[in-house]
Amino acid sequence: MTLAQCLKTGMENNPSLKASRFDVDISTHGIKEARADFLPSVSSSYSMTPIRSISAKGSSDPDYVDKDVRSFSIRLTQILYAGSRITNTYQRARISEALAKTEMELAGMELAYRIETTFYKLMKAKQDVITTQESVNRLTESVKSAEAFLKRELVPWVNVLQARVDLADAQDLYKIAKNDVNRQRVELFSLMNQTMDPAIEFSGRLNPLLATEPVFDDSLKYALENRPDIKSLVYQLEIADKNAKIAVGKYLPTVKFDVGYYDRDDEYEQLAEKRDQRNRYWSGGVTASWDLFDGGRAWYEKEKYNTQAQKISALIEDAKNAIATGIYNALYSMNEAKQRIKSCAEGLTAANEYYDVEENRLKAGLSTIPSLLDAQDRLLRAQANETRATLDYQLAVSELKFYTGKEDIE
Secondary structure: OOHHHHHHHHHHHOHHHHHHHHHHHHHHHHHHHHHHHHOOEEEEEEEEEEEOOOOOOOOOOHHHOOEEEEEEEEEEEEEEEOOOHHHHHHHHHHHHHHHHHHHHHHHHHHHHHHHHHHHHHHHHHHHHHHHHHHHHHHHHHHHHHHHHHHHOOOOOHHHHHHHHHHHHHHHHHHHHHHHHHHHHHHHHHHHOOOOOOOOOOOOOOOOOOOOOOOOHHHHHHHHHHHOHHHHHHHHHHHHHHHHHHHHHHOOOOEEEEEEEEEEEEEEEOOOHHHHOEEEEEEEEEEEEEOOOOOOOHHHHHHHHHHHHHHHHHHHHHHHHHHHHHHHHHHHHHHHHHHHHHHHHHHHHHHHHHHHHHHHHHHHOOOOOHHHHHHHHHHHHHHHHHHHHHHHHHHHHHHHHHHHHOOOOOO
């Protein structure tokens, strides 16, 4: 699997990203729920009530009490005005949907950053395996050479011991590198939400240096315009404003229009033909209600959301500072790693040449085993330094992509 395939698989399968998609669906249903408040509500009821006399005193006839009452009604109610609470609630629902989308975008960006950095660390670990394997091979030959020279009494026993110690150290580094490969593979499979599969290999390389160095001002401007977390906080600020307006709307009157149809049937136990009665009628009208006092509940609710808005404004400033700091650090790290890559390349060339020279001198009897081991150690360190510098540069590029919100940096 390539990096692009890992990113695609992760975006499709990662559980946390799936949860973010569900949040978007939830907020979409919230819009439909809020939109329903603009429409009239229709209700109906039916009742059957038997009334029976238990006792009666005076001149009333208990037969006039015993009856069955059946009633049916259907009523339509339309809210004409509610202090703009319905409108603000609907607008808040739409903002909540936009907020959920930005949160999903942020979750995707964070996932992509984790997959990308893990992939590059895996490529570095695989390169370390190759490097340490080469070191083991070279030191194995050094041990053989030392043992052969010892048989001819050309070197002391201590040189053989030194070669064997260095070989053991190299074998340890090789095992550590292989374990690091396994750890990065586990992390990558986890981010993609896939079961570990030994048959899957990850192929790629650490990218070369960028052709042009990014500029801080351009990077920061792009980040402030496109970073999902900034957008998320702005949407949260708008939601707090809508909540405050909804609270203020509770101090305004509510106006409703009602129209209904009613059917009531009274059936008496005795003399039904004279006394039964059925009424059918409709009614309609406008009702205005106004809560004049609620103990300050709506006022303090409004103040709560205004304070929340101030908090979010502070968080926006904090996020901007964090982004600017992150961009600065990423650019500094890129510049440092770039310089290290150049010096490490020069050092690796010298280390290779130094090792070759010492190896040839040893074969010619002009050098010693310790000198060759020293050359081997310098070569291993030079290889590791170059790989580390290349990885650090790539991680800095990924970090810059993350802080600016760009999908790629050219």
